[in-house]
Amino acid sequence: MIKVERHGAFNVNCVGLERLPFPMSFSVREAGGSWMISAAAARAGELIDVLTRTANDTVVVNLATNSFLDEDYQQWRPSLIAAEQGVDCTVHPVGAWAADSIELGEEFLVMHRNSLPRFLSSGWSPYELSLVDVPAGATPGQLDELALVIGTAAADEPVLPRLDGSHFWFSGHDDCYLAVESTDPAMPSSVLGRLLALLAGSALIDASGASSVGVPEPADALPEQLIAESPHWMGAVGNASGTTVTLKLSPMSQRWRLGQQLPKQAGYTATLDLAHGMWHLTAGES
Structure with missing residues (x-):
């Protein structure tokens, strides 16, 4: 049994000026030993328990949102958002090379997968969100390599074969559209x-x-x-x-x-x- 709330993706999102109900969509294919899924409509928080069932305990988060803005209307750093949500994490500075060349944020948040439901709890919404699991003890060099892989991957290209030890990758847009890659055959x-x-x-x-x-x-x-x-x-x-x-x-x-x-x-x-x-x-x- 799951709890479906009024602010869920199907209730919030609509299509066109007529504001038609948003359809469900689902597509899956196998590539490079992974199952690649594209779907709509779902908020990350509505799927996070499904996505992380077979994931490593450690998850890296990259996000962009307009839900947390300072007095100059600039997005808060992800680490400040995590603090506001009461979530423990470590921060990995991605570096200007990534933010300028492959359009990643300035910070990765590294947290336990059990912290994700609280981090994504209702009241805010990311317009871009990436999640990927990594083995515990990932080094700063490995996190930089991860940034390079996910930041340069072509559309519809599997990324997990290039990430040793990772089992799932999630990319969400507008907290509605999602792409999932998983090594778990039960994920689709x-x-x-x-x-x-x-x-x-x-x-x-x-x-x-x-x-x-x-x-x-x-x-x-x-x-x-x-x-x-x-x-x-x-x-x-x-x-x-x-x-x-x-x-x-x-x-x-x-x-x-x-x-x-x-x-x-x-x-x-x-x-x-x-x-x-x-x-x-x-x-x-x-």
Whole structure:
């Protein structure tokens, strides 16, 4: 059971001047021994427990945000944000060479993965966020090398093969769009299952007017079945009442792009029966 809140990504984000509901999107491929996922919509805080299940204890954070600004409207240093959030971390100065040449921030925060939920707790939002796990005791030289790898990686290029001992990498934009790379073969179905629960939860909040709602995640077999049929999916809310939500899910030939419309006919319907805590998947629309 997860807690879905009103300020979650599906409730906050919208598409176009018409402010249409934001669709769920999911895409996965295997490359270089990693599973590479692109998806929307989710805030980092809504996924962090999924992302770090098989990660090293130590996580490096790079971020940009407009949620913490000084009197000159300049972003706080990440270390000040961590202090404000009450999170213990060590600070690694990235150096002007990285900030000027590959557009990374001036600081990396190195913290325990268990500190991430508190660090990302509600009330603020990063418009750029990178997370990568590293083995404990990473040296300053290794962190500089990490900065070079993630700062120079081409789009859609796997980075984990170039980071010895790292198991996941996350890049989030606008606290909505996300890219995940993981060596864990269970990560794609875990992320898709969480997205389905978040989308259903957003519909229940809209239907009930509640500030939050508890939603069970689907059993692993449901997202695994979807991924086995297609690596690319779009989804939207069909109907929602106080205890039942239907989601229209459509397999796609390629990953979703902003502005792409949902197919007129859904390939599957996923139904959440909240009263019994059960998910069901049926072919076609219902």
